[in-house]
Amino acid sequence: MITLTINGKSQEFDVDPATPILWVLREQAGLTGTKYGCGIAMCGACTVHLNGMPIRSCVTPVQAAAGQEITTIEGIGNAATGLHPVQQAWIAEQVPQCGYCQSGQIMAAVALLHTNPAPTDADIDTAMSGNICRCGTYPRIRKGIKVAAAAMAAQRGGANNG
Amino acid sequence: MGKWTRRAFITTGVLAGGVLVIGVAIRPGNRSSRVAGLVAGENETLINIWLKLGADNRVTAIIPHAEMGQGVHTTLAMMLADELDADWSQVSMLEAPAHPEYANYAMARAYTLGDRQFPAWLLPTVDGFFLQATKMMSLQITGGSTSTWTTGQHAMRIAGAAAKAVLLQAAADSWGVAADELRAKDSHIHHDASGRRAPFAEFASHAAELKAPVTPRLKNPDQFTIMGTDVRKFDIPAKVDGSAVFGMDAKVRGMKYASVRAAPVFGTRVDSVDSESIQGMPGIRKVVNLGDAVAVIADSYWQASRALQQLPVQFTRSADDNRDQADIFRQFASDLDAATANGKEQTDLRKGDARAVLANAGRIVDAEYRVPYLAHATMEPMNCTAWVHDGLCELWLGTQNPLGFAAEVAKAIDFDSDKVLVHNQYLGGGFGRRAFSDYAIQAARLALESPYPVKLIWSREEDMRHDHYRQASISRFRAALDAEGKPTAWENQFTEKHDPVEAPYIPYGIDNQYIHFTESNTHVPWGFWRSVDHSLHAFFTESFIDELAVAAGKDPYLYRRDLLAEAGRFRDVLDLAAAKSDWERPLPENWGRGIAIHKSFGTIVAQVVEVEVLDGKAQARRVICAVDAGFAVHPDGIRAQMESGIAYGLTAALYGDISIRQGAVVQGNFNDYQMLRMNEAPAIQTYIINSGESLGGAGEPGTPAIAPALANAIFDATGYRIRELPVKLHDLRSKSNLETKDVA
Numbered sequence: 001m002i003t004l005t006i007n008g009k010s011q012e013f014d015v016d017p018a019t020p021i022l023w024v025l026r027e028q029a030g031l032t033g034t035k036y037g038c039g040i041a042m043c044g045a046c047t048v049h050l051n052g053m054p055i056r057s058c059v060t061p062v063q064a065a066a067g068q069e070i071t072t073i074e075g076i077g078n079a080a081t082g083l084h085p086v087q088q089a090w091i092a093e094q095v096p097q098c099g100y101c102q103s104g105q106i107m108a109a110v111a112l113l114h115t116n117p118a119p120t121d122a123d124i125d126t127a128m129s130g131n132i133c134r135c136g137t138y139p140r141i142r143k144g145i146k147v148a149a150a151a152m153a154a155q156r157g158g159a160n161n162g
Numbered sequence: 163m164g165k166w167t168r169r170a171f172i173t174t175g176v177l178a179g180g181v182l183v184i185g186v187a188i189r190p191g192n193r194s195s196r197v198a199g200l201v202a203g204e205n206e207t208l209i210n211i212w213l214k215l216g217a218d219n220r221v222t223a224i225i226p227h228a229e230m231g232q233g234v235h236t237t238l239a240m241m242l243a244d245e246l247d248a249d250w251s252q253v254s255m256l257e258a259p260a261h262p263e264y265a266n267y268a269m270a271r272a273y274t275l276g277d278r279q280f281p282a283w284l285l286p287t288v289d290g291f292f293l294q295a296t297k298m299m300s301l302q303i304t305g306g307s308t309s310t311w312t313t314g315q316h317a318m319r320i321a322g323a324a325a326k327a328v329l330l331q332a333a334a335d336s337w338g339v340a341a342d343e344l345r346a347k348d349s350h351i352h353h354d355a356s357g358r359r360a361p362f363a364e365f366a367s368h369a370a371e372l373k374a375p376v377t378p379r380l381k382n383p384d385q386f387t388i389m390g391t392d393v394r395k396f397d398i399p400a401k402v403d404g405s406a407v408f409g410m411d412a413k414v415r416g417m418k419y420a421s422v423r424a425a426p427v428f429g430t431r432v433d434s435v436d437s438e439s440i441q442g443m444p445g446i447r448k449v450v451n452l453g454d455a456v457a458v459i460a461d462s463y464w465q466a467s468r469a470l471q472q473l474p475v476q477f478t479r480s481a482d483d484n485r486d487q488a489d490i491f492r493q494f495a496s497d498l499d500a501a502t503a504n505g506k507e508q509t510d511l512r513k514g515d516a517r518a519v520l521a522n523a524g525r526i527v528d529a530e531y532r533v534p535y536l537a538h539a540t541m542e543p544m545n546c547t548a549w550v551h552d553g554l555c556e557l558w559l560g561t562q563n564p565l566g567f568a569a570e571v572a573k574a575i576d577f578d579s580d581k582v583l584v585h586n587q588y589l590g591g592g593f594g595r596r597a598f599s600d601y602a603i604q605a606a607r608l609a610l611e612s613p614y615p616v617k618l619i620w621s622r623e624e625d626m627r628h629d630h631y632r633q634a635s636i637s638r639f640r641a642a643l644d645a646e647g648k649p650t651a652w653e654n655q656f657t658e659k660h661d662p663v664e665a666p667y668i669p670y671g672i673d674n675q676y677i678h679f680t681e682s683n684t685h686v687p688w689g690f691w692r693s694v695d696h697s698l699h700a701f702f703t704e705s706f707i708d709e710l711a712v713a714a715g716k717d718p719y720l721y722r723r724d725l726l727a728e729a730g731r732f733r734d735v736l737d738l739a740a741a742k743s744d745w746e747r748p749l750p751e752n753w754g755r756g757i758a759i760h761k762s763f764g765t766i767v768a769q770v771v772e773v774e775v776l777d778g779k780a781q782a783r784r785v786i787c788a789v790d791a792g793f794a795v796h797p798d799g800i801r802a803q804m805e806s807g808i809a810y811g812l813t814a815a816l817y818g819d820i821s822i823r824q825g826a827v828v829q830g831n832f833n834d835y836q837m838l839r840m841n842e843a844p845a846i847q848t849y850i851i852n853s854g855e856s857l858g859g860a861g862e863p864g865t866p867a868i869a870p871a872l873a874n875a876i877f878d879a880t881g882y883r884i885r886e887l888p889v890k891l892h893d894l895r896s897k898s899n900l901e902t903k904d905v906a
């Protein structure tokens with residue numbers, strides 16, 4: 001049995017400890033927002049956060065996450081619980097096309113803005129180039145990150161002032 | 163040969179080429195009982211096959227197309243809703259179920275008739291409510307960029323307008339006023355004289371009893387209220403929170419997981435498999451020999467794929483085992499030579515007498531180009547969940563052709579096709595790949611042997627090595643130039659022709675043209691790849707015209723422009739791209755600028771690429787794109803599709819290379835089939851022309867011109883002419899490779 005904390009909820013899984021986190025999330029935890037794209041850490045579709053840091057869940061064995069915090073796209077926000085500013089920006093900029101890569105893109109963008117609230121184009125290149133989008137939504141992702149960064153800065157500013 | 167059924171008027175006819183079509187006129191209120199069961203909920207009247215109006219006044223557009231990210235669900239719903247004068251915030255979309263009633267008649271028409279007019283005899287049978295035909299042709303395909311201009315123009319708009327007409331009439335009847343005193347707006351009927359106003363839904367049941375007009379009046383563009391605006395796409399919210407369900411995400415109770423490995427050399431088979439060797443591994447259910455592939459079914463995908471990797475499998479040998487990519491190109495070249503030597507050239511287009519002009523030309527320019535095989539590499543690898551139970555085969559997957567898949571799967575497992583149910587999910591990319599049913603057939607065959615549902619997932623490597631590939635090809639050109647450098651003859655010979663027929667044709671006013679081809683078959687399976695033949699021919703023709711401009715000592719934009727004197731629509735698009743790119747503006751050192759123009763699927767696209775070549779590596783920095791799709795129903799959707807088509811074509815131009823070694827595909831994953839990434843993505847500016855010409859597609863036309871525009875820009879920057887794709891094969895640091903051969 002391996003205990004994982006997924007989106008704040010602690011759960012036990014009876015799996016081979018070598019199984020990549022990706023498949024445990026998708027098949028055992030029923031969280032299919034995290035995608036399989038390449039299985040070799042080349043595309044970013046499977047990006048989740050481990051203790052807030054973006055990782056490639058397709059190559060990270062589940063034992064490496066035992067007792068730690070995993071956050072998936074389902075834990076970032078939704079219409080019911082409230083969307084994250086990155087998700088809101090993705091809607092405003094109409095970023096997704098097929099949408100298959102977008103969970104990974106959003107997870108990478110959220111992590112970027114967490115450590116770097118005002119990323120430059122070069123910062124965006126560095127943080128996001130591990131995530132492939134076959135539909136070529138890159139210009140909109142770039143724009144979306146900037147829009148989200150501005151919204152988050154405004155929120156913080158509002159909080160400080162208020 | 164029309165025939166009444168209980169619910170519909172069915173008529174059959176024959177199109178050019180002996181193609182049988184069946185038109186099914188579903189009359190108002192005469193819902194097809196089978197369709198009604200699938201789409202009409204409680205308190206809803208199925209006004210027609212394309213439109214559903216709920217008691218809550220919500221309008222649901224029923225659209226027979228798959229959503230692959232091209233925004234088709236939104237665009238088509240806009241067309242219907244605008245003609246209906248619906249309140250857009252109360253409009254939603256339902257994908258038509260994979261059901262013969264929804265056979266994609268408009269698509270069949272486009273494929274059988276090309277751009278030509280629809281036979282007049284069939285139009286009256288449309289009877290206001292558009293009908294589909296081609297049940298027998300099993301067409302419900304999303305491809306060929308035809309969704310907007312066929313389904314939209316000929317079905318959604320008519321459906322919306324006809325529905326509005328019967329609603330107005332129903333309201334007139336119920337209020338005792340003349341219909342022409344009423345107007346529809348925001349999903350309400352208004353009687354301005356009395357100030358009366360009521361929601362559409364109030365009249366739904368009466369409207370359903372009325373006969374719709376034979377030819378409802380469609381709006382003029384200046385009356386559009388929804389078309390031409392930037393509404394938000396329906397599918398986006400579900401794609402930002404992980405809730406969108408792709409084929410990969412289907413959940414069927416009790417399902418097991420399968421991993422598959424097909425014989426690496428196309429056409430070979432499984433010789434032997436040592437199933438025993440993995441039986442002790444955890445979670446393994448069984449090993450299935452599918453003849454040309456082996457699958458392992460296990461409790462989890464990870465278990466299945468690990469076991470498969472360790473499974474010893476022998477494959478049969480074939481004559482293709484020793485073929486390498488170089489052999490294939492050698493074959494192409496010698497087949498082209500032989501066709502010319504033996505008079506076996508297959509004529510594609512002949513105009514004037516190019517050969518005679520070339521024979522007497524003062525100056526001849528020639529060049530030979532090559533392109534490699536390409537894989538689709540959709541972001542979501544092929545997958546399908548299948549469950550055989552109670553005499554049914556249910557499939558959950560993403561497909562561009564739900565009905566065709568049902569028919570092909572049924573045939574493969576010997577079921578009646580109405581016993582195969584396709585549950586189409588979001589497609590994690592299509593690009594033509596998901597029009598081929600091989601993965602669905604595999605899943606169905608595994609499910610047939612299993613007492614549980616089976617989710618088959620192709621690994622990325624399997625997806626890459628068992629695709630249906632864009633053809634590799636060689637294209638040769640010769641052109642005669644007059645004293646001013648103007649081409650007087652154009653000869654083009656190439657290998658392998660598919661669709662559309664006009665892909666190699668040029669818009670330029672050249673009096674003598676001879677375009678011909680030679681089939682040169684290989685064992686590598688072919689498939690539709692975003693823009694199909696346009697993807698290679700635009701590179702060939704738009705590179706060669708650029709070479710002619712250089713040979714003539716002319717500016718490549720102005721040279722094209724002069725040759726488009728008789729093609730005003732092309733010229734407008736070209737001019738716009740050049741103007742917006744600030745064509746004359748000097749560029750920094752190591753930068754270059756290239757232009758290309760190409761029409762595909764009814765849409766003309768011109769692109770200017772600005773490239774920077776540093777340390778021998780080309781990087782596209784900026785793309786200016788001008789597009790004329792007739793009318794931009796959803797401008798932001800067109801911009802998004804241009805951005806997407808450009809990234810897809812640029813990826814292929816820079817990196818795309820599927821090569822054959824010992825009969826099998828070498829590349830397997832994104833480490834060796836390289837993708838454009840964020841740090842390499844150019845800034846893209848798209849400018850739209852609404853010429854008012856008939857509607858063109860958007861999903862594919864962004865792709866063809868980008869490769870030649872890039873290659874032309876690289877030439878501008880370096881003097882190095884790219885005659886073979888991808889660009890990564892070339893050392894751009896080397897000196898100019900251009901030798902303009904003056905043969906004469």
Ligand code: FES
Pocket residue numbers: 035036037038039040041042043044045046047056057058059
């Ligand atoms: S699936 Fe993990 S990086 Fe591609």
Ligand code: FES
Pocket residue numbers: 096097098099100101102132133134135136137231541590591
């Ligand atoms: S939106 Fe399709 S792969 Fe990114």
